[in-house]
Amino acid sequence: MFTTSKTSPISTTRSSIGPNELDGDWKALVDRNIEAYYEDMDALNILRADAYPRCTEYVDDMVRITQDLIDKGHAYEANDGVYFHVESAPEKYGQLTGQSIDAVRSGAGGRVDDTGSGKRDHKDFALWKAAKPDEPTWDSPWGPGRPGWHIECTAMSLDHFEKEFDIHGGGHDLRFPHHEAEIFQGECHTGHAPVVHHWLHNGFVNIDGEKMSKSLGNFWTVRDILTKVDAMVLRFALINAHYRSPIDMNEALLNDAERNYNRLLGCYVEALKARTDPSPVALPHPDLASPLPLGKSLGLLEKMGEGFARAMDDDFNSREAVAKVLGMVREITKVLNGALEAADRNAFAHYAVELLEETAARVLGVLPPQEVALAEPEDDPRKAEIADQVEALLVERAEARSAKQWDVADRIRDELQALGVVVTDTATGPEWDLA
RNA sequence: GCACGGAUGUCAGAGUGGCUAUGAGCGGGACUGCAGAUCCUGAGACCGGAGUUCGAAUCUCCGUCCGUGCUCCA
Structure with a gap:
């Protein structure tokens, strides 16, 4: 929802140049990054949201909310901007992180002295920052400047959801201070609590056990990975673990995921x-205790479908859902490969398609549309x-095999390999693909 | 240092006080000339210590290790 690129599971682009480093054309940069x-997201089958608000279109709201917080005694103007006064609503402190006001003071140590010089208290956070050279600026009652980070999210979310909403997502690193600040701002501005009913914080994506970071050089973009798989x-792979x-x-x-995906x-x-x-x-009634193998299989599948729903209802337990x-x-493959009357097999296939489309396709989003799944790889x-x-070589090889000339058959397979082709003998004859 | 998470087989990873998943890998079997693919099947774990309990992977406490946050930027 209202997340920055930093909190996306995998960063989408390499470019993270700040506006200061550009010669003014930061809007074009933003547009490029949003397009990318x-x-x-489309490639990953992530559905588009109803709205993608852009904070630059909400500066007026941010100014209005900031002024309201000043009027209500929750914020104050300083020489370098406007700050939220945390002590004005102490009961809201540590709602997400369990930290007490005193704990944060000791944790911050001496590092706050040289920043935010206008703050009355180190816990306070900026709502508005006075202009600095070469930065984009907007006008405000407190002079030219730009909004603080936290107020951006408050202005955008309250515009869409008024005073409260159900689910707020974001990376785990944003709980403090960003999301705590959103609670302060939103609830003190509207006088309504809670502003958010459920916070969903996702874990990070590491690379080979290390945090993904530009300085370590272990940076994989979505595009990098999609050239491979x-x-x-x-x-x-991303739903292999709980979010x-x-x-x-x-x-x-990725290999693990590829194998599982191919099975599916x-x-x-x-x-x-x-x-x-x-x-x-x-079809027969689903019944785990049924003497009919088909009835029993349907009973098993029904139970797994219920387990799937239960897992997803339980805070999106995607790993459990994948297991189901x-x-x-496994069960569908077993039934389709088993002895079945033609009518039952057809009916079961309809049932299986529906079940997989309901779970793997519609909920998990890990199945392509039918026409894509059925498209021949040729x-x-x-x-x-x-x-x-x-095909000509395969005919030759088949002849050699039926004549039990294994050395000839293997030589042909080597030739095919030299062409970059891998041959796999299956129950219905040889199949081939590019290596 | 403080806060919040976490530690489950070889690896990945769910787990609801009693029965533990799932996938890869490994072992066995079926099918195969071989390999591979596919199917069946087996073995294999709950970080250490104490406590609560008839019973603990699960609850409590202590310890160890790991992650994230605690200044600015977003």
Whole structure:
């Protein structure tokens, strides 16, 4: 919701140049970054929000709220800006972090002396900052300047939600001081509490066990990763852990996710293809104790579907939900590969498709649309180029194999490998793909 | 130092006082000329110590280690 790029699970661009470093054209920079952000989020199948407010369009509101806080005795003007006076609402202190006012004082040590010189108290935070050279500025009753960071979020969120809203997200690092400040500002301004009912703070994405940071050089953007794996695989990897936990982004995690995703996708495709008739017959009643194998399987799947819903209802326990989906995949594969009457198989396939679309696709967002899932991978132009050659070699190899000339067959497989093709023998014959 | 989280098999990672998931990896089996893929199956863990309890991965306390925040910027 109202998060900065820093709190996104993975930073979207490399560019994080501050406005001071540019020769005035900071608006174009902002537009470029926002465009890149949308592209990355779309690729990851993240639904667009209803509104994407931009703080530069809310400066008037920020000024108005700041003035109101001054009028109500919660803020004061100093020589270098306007500050929120934290002691004016001490009961609100530490709501998110459990820190007492005294604890913060000792933690801050001597480091506050040379900053925010106009503050009456080191705990106070800026609502408005007087202009500094080369910075973009706006006019205000307290002279030209720019808003403080925290007031931006308050102005935008209250404009959309009036005085309270249900869920406020953000990175774990923003709990203090940013979100605490939002509580002070919002509740003191409206006189209504709580301004936020539920705070959702996500853990960080680390790289190989280390915090992702530019100085360490271990910076992976979404785009970097999408050159290596499918967007659905990255999404699968990101929901591998609970959103509150830190997650370590590395090759092993992506490989793991790729494997699981392929199992899921393979099962989905198999179920889609098993729907041979658009009007399915009635299936047996789901019943774990049923003597009918199909009834029992349906009972199992129903139970896993309930477990899935319970997990997601419990503070978005995505890992638990993924486990349930993989359990469904196993059971569905088993049933589709088992002995079934044609009508039952068709009906079960309809049921399985619906179940996977409801859970893996609609809720978790880790399944592509049907037409994409069913698209033949030969669309790859590199594959089309060598297809005839490969098919010819495969015919030769099949002949050699049926003649039990294993050395000839293996030599052909080596030739194919030299072309960059991997052959896999399956129950229905050899399949090939680019390595 | 203070605050808030966390520590679960080889790895990743859920877990509701009694039964523990899921996936990878590893072992066994089916299918395979071989490899791979697929399917079935097995073994394998709750950081250390104390306490509460008939019973603790789960609750309490102590310890150790790890993460984040505690000045500015966003």
